[in-house]
Amino acid sequence: MKVLHVITGLGIGGAEQQLRLLLRHLPVRSGVVTLTNPGVVAAGIESDGTPVTHLGMAGNRDVGALPRLARIVRQGRYDLVHTHLYRACVYGRTAARLAGVRRVIATEHSLGETQIEGRPLSAGTRALYLASERLGTSTVAVSPSVARRLADWGVPPDRIRIVPNGIETGRFAFDARARRLARGVLGLPEDAYVVGGVGRLTPGKRFERLVRAVASIPDVRLLLVGEGEQRAELLRVARECGAADRVLLAGACEDPPSAVRPGPSLPELLAAMDVFVSTSPDETFGLAVVEALAAGLPVLYVACPAIDDLTPEAAPGARRIGESVPELISALRGIHDARPARFPLPAAARRYDIAHSAQQLMSLYDQAVHGTPSPAK
Known part of the structure; x- marks a missing residue:
């Protein structure tokens, strides 16, 4: 054919x-x-x-x-x-x-x-x-x-x-060595608590709310993977909130990686994170959430049809949250204080x-x- x-x-x-x-x-x-x-x-x-x-x-x-x-x-x-x-x-x-x-x-x-x-x-x-x-x-x-x-x-x-x-599920399995290497390349301390997000830097993704939420928690850093029109605005918000030194915009990431765009792969970048947050209120699937779950990360999300269409048992590491900045702050503080360990591969990741x-x-x-x-x- x-x-x-x-x-x-x-x-x-x-x-x-x-x-x-x-x-x-x-x-x-x-x-x-x-x-x-x-x-x-x-x-x-x-x-x-x-x-x-x-x-x-x-x-x-x-x-x-x-x-x-x-x-x-x-x-x-x-x-x-x-x-x-x-x-x-x-x-x-x-x-x-x-x-x-x-x-x-x-x-x-x-x-x-x-x-x-x-x-x-x-x-x-x-x-x-x-x-x-x-x-x-x-x-x-x-x-x-x-x-x-x-x-x-x-x-x-x-x-x-x-x-x-x-997703190519097996590629996202957590690797402690990849975590150390990625953090080294990104300049992130090994003991830093890192909140992560992946997606185009556009207004619809609502990343500016995540920047403001992370800025309110002093010992937390933010790693955003993606590129787009809102990059300069996100950096401005970070400076306005006094968190410019704790917000890292890593740029776009081709996945699977090729020789065209060198740098850490998406699984390596996810390994460098401690919790994944998706702030977009309107998604058609939510692939980044599934990738984060395959990497064993606890996940907070505003909208993700891929997970909402399944039973809660399929993704025990995922939790739906409100989209306002105070709700994001509350959810982040809770998971930051609990410090859950990496989760095993959930049924949702195998399904997809x-x-x-x-x-x-x-x-x-x-x-x-x-x-x-x-x-x-």
């Missing part, structure tokens, strides 16, 4: 790195087209052995990209097109139809309660999404919560399939192993192309 993946961009981000992980585990011949931004994840995908084509799309209304993309689909003789992220779904489904390929699966990575990929859920956005959705075979939701949102948005429930995001997700996706591919899902293993 030959599959073309179409994605909006390949800078460092959750959907982008999720595609790279899937490609490492899907037993098909694949190609990738990125509409824009062939960033470090594109280089990582190519280093793994999958070719990446940059379409060079100039903007959302660059309709000239459609014939270019259709030509790639037609010339590649692909059996199926798989699209990722809003713009790629709209253009990819349409281009596949123009190229005569009617088997199109789209993964919805970023449909939140009030936004999609950071943009408000407007009537126009919804109308365009639904119009292009009809050109595809099925739409994949990364969690039951996203499946419900898609149905509420107007996608027919019988066209929705759930394939959760996944990327190999399981790839197997489920392969079944959808077989159903779409051959009419018969692949047998369960």
